[in-house]
Amino acid sequence: MSLVELLTPKSCVVPKKRFGPDNDGGYVMLDRKFDVQAIFGYGVGHDVSFENQLSERWEVPAYVFDHTVDTVPPLGSNTRYFKEGITGKDETDELKTFSNHLKKLVGHEGNVLL
Numbered sequence: 001m002s003l004v005e006l007l008t009p010k011s012c013v014v015p016k017k018r019f020g021p022d023n024d025g026g027y028v029m030l031d032r033k034f035d036v037q038a039i040f041g042y043g044v045g046h047d048v049s050f051e052n053q054l055s056e057r058w059e060v061p062a063y064v065f066d067h068t069v070d071t072v073p074p075l076g077s078n079t080r081y082f083k084e085g086i087t088g089k090d091e092t093d094e095l096k097t098f099s100n101h102l103k104k105l106v107g108h109e110g111n112v113l114l
Helices: 003-007 049-058 098-105
Strands: 016-019 027-030 038-042 062-065 079-082
Touching: 016 049, 038 049, 038 098, 049 062, 049 079, 062 098
Parallel strands: 038 062, 062 079
Antiparallel strands: 016 027
16 A cells, blocks of 8 residues: 555544634544543643643543743643643753653553643
8 A cells, every 4th residue: 555545534434523723723533532541732832722622521631731831821620731841852840751741640551642
């Protein structure tokens, strides 16, 4: 099978729902929880409506991260903001590894939606 065939959209009849703002930043996803224990959003800026909506619908916590914004975005009742970014190398006060976030917030074995 060629790369083009692999990347060609296919029709599937499954329930889907759009999450996120009405303008740019929304996503259409399968309307199911996928057995996740948490939602992680990185580089969220000032809009965490996607994470807020998923967190409420799936009844799981959402953890959002962005070390570049000074004002905390509007958070849902089950969403927590961290003024941190993500790094694959050495950690600093502002940059932590994904493994660090996972272990601290969910545990080593946790399933998360990124």
